[in-house]
Amino acid sequence: MTRRKFIKSAALATAASPLLPRLARAQAAAPAALKGNIHHSVCRWCYGKIKLDDLCVAGKEMGLVAIDLLNPADFDTVKKYGLVCSMVSNPTIDGLGGIGKAFNRLEHHDKLQSAYEQRLKEVADAGFERLICFSGNRAGLDDAQGLDNCAAGLKRILPVAEKLKVTLCMELLNSKRNHKDYQCDHVAWGVELVKRIGSERFKLLYDIYHMQIMDGDVCDTIKENHECFGHYHTGGVPGRNELDETQELYYPRIMQAILATGYQGYVAQEFIPKKPDALASLRAAVKTCDV
Amino acid sequence: MNRRKFLRSAALAAAAAPMLPTLARAEDTAPAKLKGNIRHSACRGCYGKIKLDDLCAAAKEIGLVGLDLLNPADFATVKKYGLVCAMVSYPTIDGIGGIRQAFNRVEHHDKLVQAYEQRLKETADAGFERVICFSGNRDGLDDAKGLDNCEAGLKRILPVAEKLKVTLCMELLNSKRNHKDYQCDHVAWGVELVKRISSERFKLLYDIFHMQIMEGDVCDTIKENHQYFGHYHTGGVPGRGEIDETQELNYTRIMRAIVASGYQGYVAQEFTPKRPDALASLRQAINICDV
Numbered sequence: 001m002t003r004r005k006f007i008k009s010a011a012l013a014t015a016a017s018p019l020l021p022r023l024a025r026a027q028a029a030a031p032a033a034l035k036g037n038i039h040h041s042v043c044r045w046c047y048g049k050i051k052l053d054d055l056c057v058a059g060k061e062m063g064l065v066a067i068d069l070l071n072p073a074d075f076d077t078v079k080k081y082g083l084v085c086s087m088v089s090n091p092t093i094d095g096l097g098g099i100g101k102a103f104n105r106l107e108h109h110d111k112l113q114s115a116y117e118q119r120l121k122e123v124a125d126a127g128f129e130r131l132i133c134f135s136g137n138r139a140g141l142d143d144a145q146g147l148d149n150c151a152a153g154l155k156r157i158l159p160v161a162e163k164l165k166v167t168l169c170m171e172l173l174n175s176k177r178n179h180k181d182y183q184c185d186h187v188a189w190g191v192e193l194v195k196r197i198g199s200e201r202f203k204l205l206y207d208i209y210h211m212q213i214m215d216g217d218v219c220d221t222i223k224e225n226h227e228c229f230g231h232y233h234t235g236g237v238p239g240r241n242e243l244d245e246t247q248e249l250y251y252p253r254i255m256q257a258i259l260a261t262g263y264q265g266y267v268a269q270e271f272i273p274k275k276p277d278a279l280a281s282l283r284a285a286v287k288t289c290d291v
Numbered sequence: 292m293n294r295r296k297f298l299r300s301a302a303l304a305a306a307a308a309p310m311l312p313t314l315a316r317a318e319d320t321a322p323a324k325l326k327g328n329i330r331h332s333a334c335r336g337c338y339g340k341i342k343l344d345d346l347c348a349a350a351k352e353i354g355l356v357g358l359d360l361l362n363p364a365d366f367a368t369v370k371k372y373g374l375v376c377a378m379v380s381y382p383t384i385d386g387i388g389g390i391r392q393a394f395n396r397v398e399h400h401d402k403l404v405q406a407y408e409q410r411l412k413e414t415a416d417a418g419f420e421r422v423i424c425f426s427g428n429r430d431g432l433d434d435a436k437g438l439d440n441c442e443a444g445l446k447r448i449l450p451v452a453e454k455l456k457v458t459l460c461m462e463l464l465n466s467k468r469n470h471k472d473y474q475c476d477h478v479a480w481g482v483e484l485v486k487r488i489s490s491e492r493f494k495l496l497y498d499i500f501h502m503q504i505m506e507g508d509v510c511d512t513i514k515e516n517h518q519y520f521g522h523y524h525t526g527g528v529p530g531r532g533e534i535d536e537t538q539e540l541n542y543t544r545i546m547r548a549i550v551a552s553g554y555q556g557y558v559a560q561e562f563t564p565k566r567p568d569a570l571a572s573l574r575q576a577i578n579i580c581d582v
Contacts, residue, residue, distance in 0.1 A: 177511075212507040212508065213507060213508045214507065214508075215506070215507055216504060216508065216509075217503060217504045217505070217528065217529070218539050219539050220468075220504075223529075237507075237510070237511075238508070238510050238514075245543065246544065247510075247541065247544055248509050248510045249540065250536060250538065250541045253538055254539055257539075
């Protein structure tokens, strides 16, 4: 961040809190009614400079019904605005549970079990339904062994997930550009894990941005594997910015492919706004994806 | 093709020859002047029901400067219309030279050398600059051995290609859906072959349709590997139909990536028109790709 950017963002952060609701309302001068086929959500971290209360108000106004990747401390805030947390953030324990170190190592399983069982209860208590999880990095582990280890670790947690009716979703991330060495980096590997576990409470988070970088073939991949996908994230390719004409995917067609599968879950925007008005970018993305 | 479709297409074919130039002109009520940054071509085979003369006349009017995948017998026709053959079709000899049986087998090389040397001369004599070639299917051959064999075979032909200033372009095709078992199915493998051969007269034909199915990451792949690409093909994903909003790629952005790489060659449309007016679909594609 350059000094100029820092000063501007600091000024924005200070000003944002009282101004936002009014601004958001003003911007929605001609609020296009959403079609309601896609349940729109957004990842909280992409709007880190905006207070959660303000993001909830603005999100609600533009037609979002949920926010992704919140910790339990934030549950009350979203509920206050009538929103849900459509994908709860991962717990961490002694440095385990995040993207780099998670279920693909047996030596992590005891700790992950205790952390995830607690988090599952918090999710269920709040009335939410999905919790994210990760494979961890390979760090020399081959894909077959990583699959065995993930299956073993997750199976220890699934009885609780099933009882509480909360779905664990392992995210597919690209290992080519952003998350070097991450193991759950191809649809085929993830689908094999879902099949081995064989529970309605374990699915994949198909991140369209990450999988366009790794696998391409987005619409047909969704058509052929949707029963293994429990959630979707977006992002412009290349660059992970706005979903508009600045990037190579045509998102309305991809959303049509998701709808055609009968999907009833959420689609969460996870791009990093590049334009100065982050909420205008979010509004545009929601419109792009409203099919 | 059902009966109704057959009758309609037969009627169209019968009517097309005399009517086409008039029709094309009538449709072109507001002829958008092309920018000239992309040199547009189209694959002849996608318009098989249209006579080559009619296709040339229509192509010229739409703004194309070349046609792809013609045999020498057709060279005089395109030249008559002031067009070039941007990518000459492969020769075949005793069933060898096509997609499935080509340079990845040492036992094919004697025949391929003979057929390609002749085709290279025909290409140079016509003043054209590119000839397509293929790896062939794996058929049990591992990728390292296939690479060795392709390298050995192509190196026997390259002295002639270099002398005649004609570039051989090996096409990247998807082995996932359309060309099961084809060996040159990933950019990394093809790039390794180009590096090994290390001649300005051997490059890859990066087919955007095929590589979106195999790998995705289109713009950054072009940005990072354009020096190995000598030609581009298009096509809608999924389905290989029109490249418009019926498919998942934003071709305009991809063309910008190609132009940004400093590319001076041709981009050839290779979608199969799904709508009844094939030339209207071609015109639309050219407008989408004219950046």
